[in-house]
Amino acid sequence: MIDFHTHAPAWNDAGWLGGARFGAEEFIAFMDSTGIEQALVLSHDGLFNATPKANDDLAAFVAHHPDRLAGFGTVHPRDAGAAAEVDRMLGTLKLRGLKLHPWLQGFSMHERALDPVCDVLAQRGGILLSHDGTPPYSTAGQIAALARRHPSLPVVLGHGGLHDTWRESLALTVETPNLYLCICGTPPYAAREILAKAPSHKVLFGTDAGLSDRTSQDYAVARVAEIDGWGITDRQRQAMLVDNPRALLGAAR
Numbered sequence: 001m002i003d004f005h006t007h008a009p010a011w012n013d014a015g016w017l018g019g020a021r022f023g024a025e026e027f028i029a030f031m032d033s034t035g036i037e038q039a040l041v042l043s044h045d046g047l048f049n050a051t052p053k054a055n056d057d058l059a060a061f062v063a064h065h066p067d068r069l070a071g072f073g074t075v076h077p078r079d080a081g082a083a084a085e086v087d088r089m090l091g092t093l094k095l096r097g098l099k100l101h102p103w104l105q106g107f108s109m110h111e112r113a114l115d116p117v118c119d120v121l122a123q124r125g126g127i128l129l130s131h132d133g134t135p136p137y138s139t140a141g142q143i144a145a146l147a148r149r150h151p152s153l154p155v156v157l158g159h160g161g162l163h164d165t166w167r168e169s170l171a172l173t174v175e176t177p178n179l180y181l182c183i184c185g186t187p188p189y190a191a192r193e194i195l196a197k198a199p200s201h202k203v204l205f206g207t208d209a210g211l212s213d214r215t216s217q218d219y220a221v222a223r224v225a226e227i228d229g230w231g232i233t234d235r236q237r238q239a240m241l242v243d244n245p246r247a248l249l250g251a252a253r
């Protein structure tokens with residue numbers, strides 16, 4: 001199983017978004033106990049304070065197990081050096097993509113400052129994963145509009161619309177060729193509908209592990225256990241947990 005939505009440890013007590021100070025070995029132990037072979041690790045501290053250091057810390061964390069962990073750093077798109085930092089993230093730091101959290105970071109996906117950032121990301125073969133599901137910022141419509149301006153960039157809705165906008169996230173995933181959807185924190189009734197209606201090659205799964213203050217990441221384990229109740233077929237399971245994330249990460253080189 002490939003977990004497409006986990007978070008790096010909170011090294012700086014950066015905010016209220018949970019987080020814990022666990023080491024890479026502890027995280028690997030959690031993954032082993034839960035049947036997760038590979039995890040996509042998103043920035044945590046950088047979402048509160050998008051500094052190059054936050055990306056350096058994330059890169060050092062995933063570098064402990066490059067075969068098991070792939071990192072997505074972050075920038076604030078209005079920072080003058082944002083595009084250059086994305087270039088450094090994917091080049092020097094060997095990160096695989098960019099995580100954005102428009103609501104937490106306080107910008108709109110319609111801002112033109114995002115275009116040079118996405119241009120560099122697409123040129124580098126990276127992936128954009130955005131938080132979604134919390135209006136007014138971070139709706140699927142806003143994220144899909146950005147995806148349409150950058151058709152060669154794979155864009156992932158990080159939460160499948162959560163409780164409030166999952167219908168919109170599903171509809172836009174169906175109609176936007178380069179938009180993908182990660183079921184992560186999406187309620188079970190919505191996950192069932194998404195699996196029934198979304199193209200099976202566009203659905204991913206994530207636990208949000210790393211936000212729990214327990215090394216065991218209990219709620220992430222519970223989210224994995226939940227999958228069985230979604231009416232998922234063997235083919236959909238193979239696509240969501242293995243083939244789709246592998247294809248996206250394989251393309252992001």
Ligand SMILES: [Zn+2]
Pocket residue numbers: 005006007208
């Ligand atoms: Zn998350």
